Amino acid sequence: MNAKASKTHVTCIEPAYYEAITEAIRKEAVQILKDETVVGVVGYLPGRRKGTASPALVTTAEEAGKLIFSPACVNNLSVYLTKAKKGVLKKGKVGIVAKGCDMRALAGLITESQLQREELFIIGVVCPGVYGFGAERTGTLTEANIARKCRECSVHLPDGADVAAGTHTELADLTPEEAEEMARIEAMPQAERWAFWKEHFSRCIRCMACRQVCPFCYCEQCLCDKNRPQAVESSPRPAGNMAWHLVRAMHLAGRCGGCAECERVCPMDIPLNLLNRRMAKELKELYDFEAGLNPVEKGPLNQYKEDDDQSFIK
Amino acid sequence: MSRIGVFVCHCGENISRTVDVEQVAKAAGEIPGVAYSCDYKYMCSDPGQTLLKKAVAEHKLDGVLVAACSPRMHEKTFRKAAEAAGLNPYLCEMANIREHCSWVHEDRGMATAKAKDIVKLMVERVRKGKSLAPITVPVTKRALVIGGGIAGIQAALDIADAGHKVVLVERDPSIGGHMAQLSETFPTLDCSQCIMTPKMVDVANHPNITLFTYSEIEKVEGYIGNFQVTVKHKARSVDEKKCTGCGVCMTKCPKKKIPNEFDQGHGMRPAIYVPFPQAVPNTPVIDRENCTMFQSGKCGVCAKVCGPGAVDYEQKDTFTVEDVGAIVVATGFKLYTIDRKPEGSPIQGYGEFGYGTIPDIIDGMTFERLASASGPTGGKILRPSDGKEPKQVVFIQCVGSRAREKGISYCSKVCCMYTAKHTMLYHHKVHDGQAYVFFMDARTPGKGYDEFWRRAVEEEEAVYIRGMVSRMYQRGDKIVVMGSDIQVGTQVEIEADLVVLATAVQPQDGADLLAQKLGISYDKYNFYSEAHAKLKPVECATAGIYLAGACQGPKDIPDTVSQASAAAAKVMTLFAKDQLERDPVVAKVNEKYCVGCFACKKVCAYGAIEEKEIRDRQGNLVKKVAYVNPGVCGGCGTCQATCPSKSIELDGYTDEQIMAMIEAL
Ligand SMILES: Cc1cc2nc3c(=O)[nH]c(=O)nc-3n(C[C@H](O)[C@H](O)[C@H](O)COP(=O)(O)OP(=O)(O)OC[C@H]3O[C@@H](n4cnc5c(N)ncnc54)[C@H](O)[C@@H]3O)c2cc1C
Ligand code: SF4
Ligand code: SF4
Ligand code: SF4
Ligand code: SF4
Ligand code: SF4
Numbered sequence: 001m002n003a004k005a006s007k008t009h010v011t012c013i014e015p016a017y018y019e020a021i022t023e024a025i026r027k028e029a030v031q032i033l034k035d036e037t038v039v040g041v042v043g044y045l046p047g048r049r050k051g052t053a054s055p056a057l058v059t060t061a062e063e064a065g066k067l068i069f070s071p072a073c074v075n076n077l078s079v080y081l082t083k084a085k086k087g088v089l090k091k092g093k094v095g096i097v098a099k100g101c102d103m104r105a106l107a108g109l110i111t112e113s114q115l116q117r118e119e120l121f122i123i124g125v126v127c128p129g130v131y132g133f134g135a136e137r138t139g140t141l142t143e144a145n146i147a148r149k150c151r152e153c154s155v156h157l158p159d160g161a162d163v164a165a166g167t168h169t170e171l172a173d174l175t176p177e178e179a180e181e182m183a184r185i186e187a188m189p190q191a192e193r194w195a196f197w198k199e200h201f202s203r204c205i206r207c208m209a210c211r212q213v214c215p216f217c218y219c220e221q222c223l224c225d226k227n228r229p230q231a232v233e234s235s236p237r238p239a240g241n242m243a244w245h246l247v248r249a250m251h252l253a254g255r256c257g258g259c260a261e262c263e264r265v266c267p268m269d270i271p272l273n274l275l276n277r278r279m280a281k282e283l284k285e286l287y288d289f290e291a292g293l294n295p296v297e298k299g300p301l302n303q304y305k306e307d308d309d310q311s312f313i314k
Numbered sequence: 315m316s317r318i319g320v321f322v323c324h325c326g327e328n329i330s331r332t333v334d335v336e337q338v339a340k341a342a343g344e345i346p347g348v349a350y351s352c353d354y355k356y357m358c359s360d361p362g363q364t365l366l367k368k369a370v371a372e373h374k375l376d377g378v379l380v381a382a383c384s385p386r387m388h389e390k391t392f393r394k395a396a397e398a399a400g401l402n403p404y405l406c407e408m409a410n411i412r413e414h415c416s417w418v419h420e421d422r423g424m425a426t427a428k429a430k431d432i433v434k435l436m437v438e439r440v441r442k443g444k445s446l447a448p449i450t451v452p453v454t455k456r457a458l459v460i461g462g463g464i465a466g467i468q469a470a471l472d473i474a475d476a477g478h479k480v481v482l483v484e485r486d487p488s489i490g491g492h493m494a495q496l497s498e499t500f501p502t503l504d505c506s507q508c509i510m511t512p513k514m515v516d517v518a519n520h521p522n523i524t525l526f527t528y529s530e531i532e533k534v535e536g537y538i539g540n541f542q543v544t545v546k547h548k549a550r551s552v553d554e555k556k557c558t559g560c561g562v563c564m565t566k567c568p569k570k571k572i573p574n575e576f577d578q579g580h581g582m583r584p585a586i587y588v589p590f591p592q593a594v595p596n597t598p599v600i601d602r603e604n605c606t607m608f609q610s611g612k613c614g615v616c617a618k619v620c621g622p623g624a625v626d627y628e629q630k631d632t633f634t635v636e637d638v639g640a641i642v643v644a645t646g647f648k649l650y651t652i653d654r655k656p657e658g659s660p661i662q663g664y665g666e667f668g669y670g671t672i673p674d675i676i677d678g679m680t681f682e683r684l685a686s687a688s689g690p691t692g693g694k695i696l697r698p699s700d701g702k703e704p705k706q707v708v709f710i711q712c713v714g715s716r717a718r719e720k721g722i723s724y725c726s727k728v729c730c731m732y733t734a735k736h737t738m739l740y741h742h743k744v745h746d747g748q749a750y751v752f753f754m755d756a757r758t759p760g761k762g763y764d765e766f767w768r769r770a771v772e773e774e775e776a777v778y779i780r781g782m783v784s785r786m787y788q789r790g791d792k793i794v795v796m797g798s799d800i801q802v803g804t805q806v807e808i809e810a811d812l813v814v815l816a817t818a819v820q821p822q823d824g825a826d827l828l829a830q831k832l833g834i835s836y837d838k839y840n841f842y843s844e845a846h847a848k849l850k851p852v853e854c855a856t857a858g859i860y861l862a863g864a865c866q867g868p869k870d871i872p873d874t875v876s877q878a879s880a881a882a883a884k885v886m887t888l889f890a891k892d893q894l895e896r897d898p899v900v901a902k903v904n905e906k907y908c909v910g911c912f913a914c915k916k917v918c919a920y921g922a923i924e925e926k927e928i929r930d931r932q933g934n935l936v937k938k939v940a941y942v943n944p945g946v947c948g949g950c951g952t953c954q955a956t957c958p959s960k961s962i963e964l965d966g967y968t969d970e971q972i973m974a975m976i977e978a979l
Contacts, residue, residue, distance in 0.1 A: 112912070112913070219907070220908075223960050303917070
């Protein structure tokens with residue numbers, strides 16, 4: 001669904017750019033509600049506090065006129081279609097505002113039979129980036145307040161959307177902090193790397209916010225909540241925490257599109273997206289596969305090919 | 315489960331040599347919930363089984379563990395014994411302390427400790443085990459045979475004679491396959507057609523056989539006992555029901571000079587034809603590529619002369635769906651393409667032999683046609699270029715076969731014998747002629763085979779030269795054959811009038827595509843694979859599909875017929891029961907928690923998983939979940955390992971059982 005955009009040296013994105021996207025979204029959303037193409041649109045409304053945004057399902061043209069897009073629109077809205085607002089799909093086609101990273105989730109959910117392309121009207125956002133967690137919300141996106149994932153985003157253009165909101169802007173070539181951090185961890189001796197993750201995981205309080213926000217954790221009963229038999233200890237103790245994080249990493253491998261929502265919502269600042277990215281790198285190296293670029297029939301972990309890498313069998 | 319019995323077997327000395335079985339039994343007795351334990355010399359023996367049955371009754375056991383050999387050996391034995399004692403057979407398990415322990419370890423102390431551990435965790439599996447009932451699937455007592463060579467004919471006749479309906483599908487306009495083309499057959503030299511045609515007629519007349527010629531398999535769905543096969547009936551352009559087989563159309567067709575496939579291109583046939591006079595059915599087909607009516611719209615002679623008005627230029631391909639319970643695949647072979655490298659194939663041609671450019675270099679099947687009384691020369695050996703009788707004939711064995719560098723490393727099995735046969739036939743027909751054979755070695759295992767070969771050498775004066783041919787070329791009206799005689803260690807050069815190549819036997823074109831439709835496996839050459847090279851030589855790994863004849867590997871007629879009858883016997887065994895019993899170790903879906911991601915469906919190699927709709931009382935779709943067809947599930951457990959939310963489980967290997975086993979360690 002997505003394509004890569006080129007980057008040049010521009011350091012900040014002015015509010016005007018977001019306002020233009022907002023206009024385009026409103027126009028489109030009002031239109032499709034009026035002509036009854038869709039029964040509702042999942043998008044963002046202004047939050048109660050200034051400079052914030054909150055996800056919403058709008059069902060009238062009037063409400064649709066209030067939709068916004070700003071650097072505060074961090075949430076991956078695809079999660080609403082498989083969890084919170086899932087019922088709306090029963091009524092008919094639904095519109096959804098999607099950034100490039102959200103589109104990757106949509107493609108993955110289509111692959112996994114959770115959504116069907118025909119039941120969606122995708123208003124794709126030509127997204128220059130959103131705020132990082134705890135960053136200063138000035139209305140202007142700068143190198144200082146942009147999210148880590150956005151520094152290395154490769155899916156600015158919402159290819160495969162029904163309509164695109166926004167025009168392609170030239171983007172800054174920022175230092176890839178996350179990639180650098182990943183390289184740093186990879187370079188550690190094994191024991192040190194183990195200690196690094198052990199320390200992080202030991203702080204997990206098992207609030208399960210990461211799971212709740214993840215578009216792919218749509219299981220009706222998570223393996224980690226099963227108690228007959230219990231595979232993962234549910235109280236926040238080191239062994240169970242480790243097991244939970246390994247389960248999460250493995251279950252999301254080949255599926256996670258890198259929206260980094262899990263990391264954003266984690267109250268304990270556990271760098272979950274580093275793990276996600278590491279798994280994604282593995283998939284890319286082993287199978288030349290990147291999750292969510294297109295809906296596919298079968299992901300590489302769900303199929304066997306004779307030339308699959310077998311070097312791990314010792 | 316609280317009253318488990320553990321029976322530790324010595325297996326003669328196989329286990330007790332390295333494992334202290336008494337100690338293992340004693341330790342087992344101390345596991346909570348184990349009500350009885352003992353050791354015994356041979357648990358599988360009659361007294362051993364009696365011991366088990368008695369203990370179940372005496373100690374009111376509700377679960378049984380036999381610590382002995384691999385379950386592959388004796389699981390059935392002990393489950394039967396447990397069942398006889400009144401237990402559900404699936405509450406009886408085996409702990410493998412032979413292959414997994416005594417056979418692979420030397421240290422008695424450590425081996426004993428390991429055996430105790432194996433027993434300990436298997437006790438947990440028994441404890442969490444559930445009673446299971448065997449799965450039954452209905453069986454459609456109707457068989458499909460694909461390919462109407464001698465293999466398919468034999469299998470179809472055997473099954474039909476046993477009283478079951480058979481559908482025989484043949485790709486060509488007539489059944490008969492390669493055997494119909496042969497002149498006389500080794501090792502007895504009886505006339506091939508004389509023994510073949512009565513069988514072909516039997517097929518046509520058998521009340522239980524439906525014959526579809528000029529037809530192919532389009533699609534295969536279903537599973538053992540319940541296949542739905544779509545058959546494509548190619549347009550013959552002749553209505554089979556109206557045609558009386560009088561053959562007037564063939565004599566009147568103005569297009570007469572089309573090389574006849576049956577005679578390997580050395581005889582001619584019209585555009586509307588039957589492949590050979592004894593063809594079954596005797597209904598002609600129009601070869602549309604060569605028919606003037608189809609090519610230019612002008613002619614129509616055959617339609618005009620046909621009394622019953624059977625010729626139909628408008629006929630289209632039609633399709634039928636056949637319900638069958640078993641399938642016999644008998645698609646036979648083709649001969650190696652000798653002149654060139656087929657595109658996209660690892661097989662190298664034999665350009666150096668000049669086949670295809672020198673007309674008097676022919677293959678073995680062409681020689682069969684020249685020697686056949688019904689062939690293009692009326693059974694006289696006359697060479698293709700000028701129709702002269704050849705006085706020096708060179709036969710070359712192993713062309714393509716056993717030549718790794720040419721792409722085939724196997725032996726084609728029949729060439730040694732038919733080459734010997736060819737030298738004899740030649741000698742019988744051309745008394746003053748001389749046959750030479752270049753060979754690597756003569757492979758003649760088989761009843762009467764070596765005697766047959768010796769007769770060719772000793773009585774029929776064939777000269778056998780051990781060595782290979784490197785080059786052949788035309789000089790005047792002779793073919794110069796240059797080779798080596800490795801026994802004498804010299805180069806030889808023979809001026810031949812005719813050269814016959816014993817070319818390799820290969821699977822039919824499209825064998826791989828058919829295999830994919832059927833879901834059966836094949837080797838790198840496209841020969842179909844049997845389930846076990848020794849113990850299941852006619853079964854495919856896919857249940858309900860059987861193999862017969864040269865499609866599985868090169869074979870002569872006696873072997874082909876034996877295998878065909880064996881495949882028929884397997885089909886009859888399957889049809890002997892109304893219901894098919896299957897091991898209930900199959901996957902089940904927890905519909906409450908399944909979210910319908912269908913990861914399981916994607917990984918299931920057996921195609922056992924379908925999508926099922928869950929609806930509420932008003933009929934509204936609530937959700938879609940996975941459904942396992944128990945008739946198809948092979949019990950591999952791949953889905954269980956794949957499902958993220960663990961909503962699908964294999965009976966007998968539930969997560970609960972596996973986790974309990976892990977925890978016991
Ligand atoms: C030159 C030569 C001489 C021989 N001489 C002897 C001999 O003297 N004695 C002896 O014992 N053996 C001899 N053989 C071996 C003998 O020919 C084989 O053992 C025998 O023909 C094998 O029979 P079959 O039914 O397996 O295959 P085939 O005879 O090849 O029959 C297969 C049939 O299946 C059909 N078919 C193929 N694909 C499909 C499809 N997809 N769908 C439907 N139908 C299909 C074909 O049209 C064909 O009718 C000789 C072989 C050769 C090459
Ligand atoms: S962690 Fe795994 S089992 Fe749990 S909700 Fe996510 S995908 Fe499902
Ligand atoms: S694992 Fe995290 S980054 Fe990946 S899709 Fe889920 S929420 Fe987004
Ligand atoms: S959000 Fe953070 S603290 Fe909560 S379960 Fe996930 S990793 Fe643990
Ligand atoms: S156990 Fe194997 S064969 Fe059975 S449904 Fe699961 S994957 Fe398919
Ligand atoms: S993998 Fe599990 S959740 Fe997904 S469809 Fe299969 S049984 Fe259901």
